[in-house]
Structures are given as structure tokens and as C-alpha cells.
Amino acid sequence: MRKHNGMRPQDIAILLKIVAIGNKHWNLMELSSTLYISISEVSESLNRSKLSKLISNSKKEVNLLNLLEFLEHGIKYVFPQSPGTLLRGIPTAHSHPVLSNYVVSEIPFVWPDPEGKILGLAIEPLYSNLTQAIKTDNTYYEMMALVDAIRVGKTRESEFSVKKLKHHFDASLHQLSTH
Numbered sequence: 486m487r488k489h490n491g492m493r494p495q496d497i498a499i500l501l502k503i504v505a506i507g508n509k510h511w512n513l514m515e516l517s518s519t520l521y522i523s524i525s526e527v528s529e530s531l532n533r534s535k536l537s538k539l540i541s542n543s544k545k546e547v548n549l550l551n552l553l554e555f556l557e558h559g560i561k562y563v564f565p566q567s568p569g570t571l572l573r574g575i576p577t578a579h580s581h582p583v584l585s586n587y588v589v590s591e592i593p594f595v596w597p598d599p600e601g602k603i604l605g606l607a608i609e610p611l612y613s614n615l616t617q618a619i620k621t622d623n624t625y626y627e628m629m630a631l632v633d634a635i636r637v638g639k640t641r642e643s644e645f646s647v648k649k650l651k652h653h654f655d656a657s658l659h660q661l662s663t664h
Contacts, residue, residue: 491533492533492534492537492563493530493533494564494611494612495520495522495526495530495611495612496530496533496534496537496539497556497560497564497611497632498520498522498611498612498615498618498629499516499520499522499527499530499531499534500534500539500540500547500552501625501628501629501632502516502519502520502618502622502625503516503540503547504547504549504552504628504653504654504657505622505624505625505628505653507656507657508657513527513528519618519621519622520612520614520618521614521617521618522612522614531544532544534547537551538551539551539552539555547657549654549657552654553647553650553651553654556632556635556647556650557635557643557647560632560635560636561635561636561637561643564611564636565636566608566609566633566636566637567637568592568594568606568607568608568637569606569607569608569609570606570607571592571604571605571606571607572595572597572601572604572605572607573595573597573598573599573601573602573603573604574595574596574597574598574601574603574605574607574616575595575596575598575600575601575603575616575619576593576594576595576603576605576630577594577595577596577608577610577629577630577633577634578594578608578630578633578634578636578637578638578642579594579634579638579642580593580594580595580603580605580630581626581627581630581631581634583627583630583631583649584630584631584634584642584645584646587642587645588634588638588641588642588645592605592606593605593606594606594607594608594633594637595607595608596608596609596610596615596616597609597610597616598616601616608633608636608637610629611629611632615629624653627649627653628650628653631646631649631650632646632650634646635647
């Protein structure tokens, strides 16, 4: 195992994908193919997450309380983001449907994507292939957009996003306890 040099942005994306999968069995190859991240990088990421106590020693169960605490209090400092240039993309943060009715904003935030239909300010995704990965998993897309709302939002948006993420995490815990 390589030396731990701190978390990387894709580590959060990988952990949230595991949460989105819920109680279904998964393996490295599945994570790799659905996230468009190499198997070796997924493996290294899980090792970093294990050292950071964000995943169990078996690397199969996300430590949801630790992850939620990190997302609520740390992600905006560790992986900060500011809106960039105006371009086409996929809605994120307050522009995602889960938040768009709660937060009123004139200018949408988007992840840059050539297939995007919305014109908005660019938010750099946590990893380069995120826009491909979210297109086949609405739960994952919602969680990643909520994380962006924490990264770039004001206090109200962040607090609302943490509550919505907690709801996803509680649903994941319930699935695990019933199987």
C-alpha cells in the first residue's frame, strides 16, 4: 500500500457512490466502470478512506457518521470551489432540482459538459468524469450536487444540503439493517 498523502477529491465521489449503491453487492470493477475511474485509483482511494476512517477496515461499508461530519465541516475547506466562467453544463449545487425550489438564484451553477442544456457558471466537479457517472444514477447525482451546495453555498444552502444528505445516509443505513 502506498503512503497516505491525504484525501483526494475523487475519494468523496467514490464513497458517495457506495452510499448510493446501498445494500447491493459491489466490487472494484463495478465502481470503476460506473464512475469512469481506473480500478487501481478506486483501490487506492478506498485505502486512503480506510486510513481516514471514512470506510470500514473491510472497505465495504462507509462510515456514514464520519463522512457526514467531514462533508458538513470540512469539504468546503479541503476541496474549495468558486464559480467560474459562463458555459453549458449540467445543473449542480443550488441549481439541481432538489435545491432549485428551495434556493432562488438568477444564475445557475453547472458542471461543464458538452451535452449540457443549461447555461451557467462553471463549478469544477470533484473529478473529471463525474458528469458521465451521474447520468445513470439519479441518487448519486443528487448527492454530488448536494456536496457542491456545501462547497459553494451560503450557510442556509449548506445546512439544507447536510439535512438532505443525512436523509440519504439514513436510507442507506435502513437498507443495510433490513438485509
